[in-house]
Amino acid sequence: MTDIEDLEENDKGLLSVNVYFLKEEDGKKSILLYQLSKVPKATHHINLIKLDKGDVSHFVFVKNYDRLISSQTNKMKATKHHCQGCQKGFTTKEVLDKHVERGCLAVGGQHIEMPDKEEVMKFKNHSKKLKAPFVIYADFECLTVPKEVNQNDNTQRYQHHRPCGFMINVVSSMDGSSYQFLHRGEVCLDVFTDRMMVKNEIMNRMKEEKHIIMTEQDQRDFDNATHCFICGECFKQGDKKVRDHCHFTGKYQGCAHDDCNLQFAVRYYKIPVFLHISRTMVLILS
Numbered sequence: 423m424t425d426i427e428d429l430e431e432n433d434k435g436l437l438s439v440n441v442y443f444l445k446e447e448d449g450k451k452s453i454l455l456y457q458l459s460k461v462p463k464a465t466h467h468i469n470l471i472k473l474d475k476g477d478v479s480h481f482v483f484v485k486n487y488d489r490l491i492s493s494q495t496n497k498m499k500a501t502k503h504h505c506q507g508c509q510k511g512f513t514t515k516e517v518l519d520k521h522v523e524r525g526c527l528a529v530g531g532q533h534i535e536m537p538d539k540e541e542v543m544k545f546k547n548h549s550k551k552l553k554a555p556f557v558i559y560a561d562f563e564c565l566t567v568p569k570e571v572n573q574n575d576n577t578q579r580y581q582h583h584r585p586c587g588f589m590i591n592v593v594s595s596m597d598g599s600s601y602q603f604l605h606r607g608e609v610c611l612d613v614f615t616d617r618m619m620v621k622n623e624i625m626n627r628m629k630e631e632k633h634i635i636m637t638e639q640d641q642r643d644f645d646n647a648t649h650c651f652i653c654g655e656c657f658k659q660g661d662k663k664v665r666d667h668c669h670f671t672g673k674y675q676g677c678a679h680d681d682c683n684l685q686f687a688v689r690y691y692k693i694p695v696f697l698h699i700s701r702t703m704v705l706i707l708s
């Protein structure tokens with residue numbers, strides 16, 4: 423394979439080579455991408471199929487890539503125009519070109535690979551289940567200011583959205599409290615940036631460390647617990663049971679494995695910011 427890369431390198435934009443391979447699974451053969459060329463828009467392009475026999479590989483020239491891939495992507499075997507990266511078929515060359523322009527080849531090729539039947543996927547990232555103690559919601563309002571239209575543009579922009587105000591709402595899930603800040607005025611983007619520094623105050627509050635408060639009921643719950651409330655697995659012999667508590671309120675939250683409890687820490691915490699930027703879009707930052 424390095425020979426192919428060297429060949430592309432020596433020919434400086436003249437030649438690009440994609441390599442595909444034959445995969446056989448449950449008696450079904452499919453041709454999948456093995457290596458995508460790093461040379462964009464070369465003068466000459468060729469596709470090869472890598473066939474393995476023991477330790478030896480043979481490379482076979484593909485005369486008509488679209489016809490070859492059509493045989494595996496549509497039952498009618500009608501020739502379509504296929505993307506060299508994701509192998510998706512398109513009815514016309516124009517639609518395929520648009521697809522490629524949007525950057526499919528930049529991601530280095532992809533195909534769907536299903537896991538084996540016996541394989542089990544298991545969620546392990548328990549820190550992600552921790553509810554965000556603080557969330558910031560923000561929304562802008564704009565004035566629509568008329569704009570000079572450029573008749574030569576395909577899209578004619580006739581209005582400019584000028585920000586004229588915003589509201590920030592900081593919500594805490596710990597005590598249900600919220601803090602709002604509303605601003606109206608010309609320089610609202612600068613004021614918005616200043617106000618978003620509220621994140622520093624929040625991060626300081628994140629350092630609070632209250633001692634655990636255990637009621638009698640909490641203690642009974644802890645003594646009788648058979649399952650970790652974080653991962654849901656049952657406690658085995660030798661497992662260390664620990665009391666998980668909220669570091670802001672001191673409230674007991676449940677009985678957990680020692681490891682799970684360490685994962686369930688706010689040190690992984692980032693403040694989610696939901697910023698409403700248009701009628702249909704919400705930008706999520708964190």
Ligand SMILES: [Zn+2]
Pocket residue numbers: 505506507508509510521526527
């Ligand atoms: Zn593609």
Ligand SMILES: [Zn+2]
Pocket residue numbers: 650651652653654655678679682
């Ligand atoms: Zn656990």
